[in-house]
Amino acid sequence: MFTVFRHPIPTPPCIARLNYIEQYFIPIHMNNRHYTTALVILVLLLAAGMRGYGIVERGLVDYDEAWYLLEAKTLYNTGKFALAQIGILDEPDVALGLKAFIKKRGTVPLTSIKPGHTAFLFLGLLAFGPHDYAGLFMSVISGLLTVYLVFRLGKDIFGLRAGLLAALFLAVSPFHILYSRSVYSQANGIFLVTLGAFLWHQIHSTGDRRLLSLIAPGLAVGWAFTCHFNLAYVPVTFMALEAIAIVLNRNRFPVARNRIKRLLILGCSLAAPAAVIESVGQFFKWLGVFPADYPTYLGQFAHRKPLAEALQFSTDQVPFWSSRLLQIEGAAALILATIGLAITMANLRKGSTDRALVLGLVLVALLPPSILSVAN
Structure with missing residues (x-):
């Protein structure tokens, strides 16, 4: 048996064996x-x-x-x-x-x-x-x-x-x-996303109900987006995670107005890095440092419009990414990672914030490259 949040559930034989293997490879004295x-x-x-x-x-x-x-x-x-x-x-x-x-x-x-x-x-x-x-x-x-x-x-x-x-x-x-x-930019972007996830989890695991506590994880994830525009779906994911956390922990947030405030503060924090960069660009245009016809940060996204319009829902990229992961990471590592994820998910209580965060991070990494591709 193993206990999760004081809810004992039976340990499947396969999971018990994997737990034994885990303890064999890391025989540490936890204290x-x-x-x-x-x-x-x-x-x-x-x-x-x-x-x-x-x-x-x-x-x-x-x-x-x-x-x-x-x-x-x-x-x-x-x-x-x-x-x-x-x-x-x-x-x-x-x-x-x-x-x-x-x-x-x-x-x-x-x-x-x-x-x-x-x-x-x-x-x-x-x-x-x-x-x-x-x-x-x-x-x-x-x-x-x-x-x-x-x-x-x-x-x-x-x-x-x-x-x-x-x-x-x-x-x-x-x-x-x-x-x-x-x-x-990938290493910096991944670091900021991980930092945002860590700070966000700290808030909910400690029961911190302060509205301003959401600013730090929001700024971290928002900065990650400015490191690479392909991370645009990550801020959306964190907004969804916060909404899910509010629903799962509705007793901690009984006042509807505070729930809305939490989402607004997180959303503004996520948007703040891009807004600051755009404001600086506009200020430099006003000073004459940038040419009058120079498109600032957000304006330059318009030049990516043809690429955005070419995006389509498709699984065409799945074979490419799968083969690349196998080639670079190796089959053994992917199998062990899958087993590890199965073990950890089995130890998380359904309907918990932890489970939502883990699933959210897995989906945010795997889903976009699996269902989106560029036409032609």
Whole structure:
């Protein structure tokens, strides 16, 4: 027998065997805090080694990586130039200013439409200097933080063993290592989504009813969307999760007005990063830094209209993604992940917020690429 939320249910024989295997592979003394900490550190060191080894010598491989870094370096150099103009810096950086950069680009889209990712790279340039590896370092850091957050989230929902196994799986995941060793936006976007999920779960697992507590997870997921426009469905998913959580925990939120306020605050927080970026763009247009006909962040999405119109509901992409996952992650890893998901879901009470979050994260990862494709 195992107990979930004080509701004992019989353990199926297959699940009992899998639980035995899990305990065999991680025979840890759960009450030994130092031992547990050592295991977490070992997993993080493994993740750091696989993501950071030889990262300085890797360089930029793909054109997109160079373009993302160019946007961040342009912002960095423009800031230095502006500081020099007002006397804060003694020597102005003779580099391509933002206005000249936009004029030189001259094509559509004028940027990568991933300003949240550009902000990450800009922070990397501030921290590590204007070097190509600064962007790589930020992906490595995001990857490591994601591994740790997966451990925390798994531990909080399923227990310590499950959290360690989940973190270990992600630490050695070839797909995640690939993006954590590049200047692509995926590592940063996934980190922010995971951070948002962790913060959101903390709110509901601790019974926090403060309305303003929803701002932090909303901002994290909203920033993730600005890292990559393909994450547009993630904010919608979190709005749905919050609505489901309100229904499941209606006793905690008896006042209908407060329920609506929760959804409004979360929705505004999700939209805030994109709104701030758009406002900055409009302000620069008003100052004359951007050309009058320059489409700002939201305006540039209009140039993606033909692609959006070509989207169709189809399962054409399922064979492609399935074969790619098999090729990169391996059949054994996918089988173990499926078994692990079955074990954990069996240990979650039906109608719980935890179950809704896990199912939501699984669906948000698998459903869009499974049912959407671009015509022709």
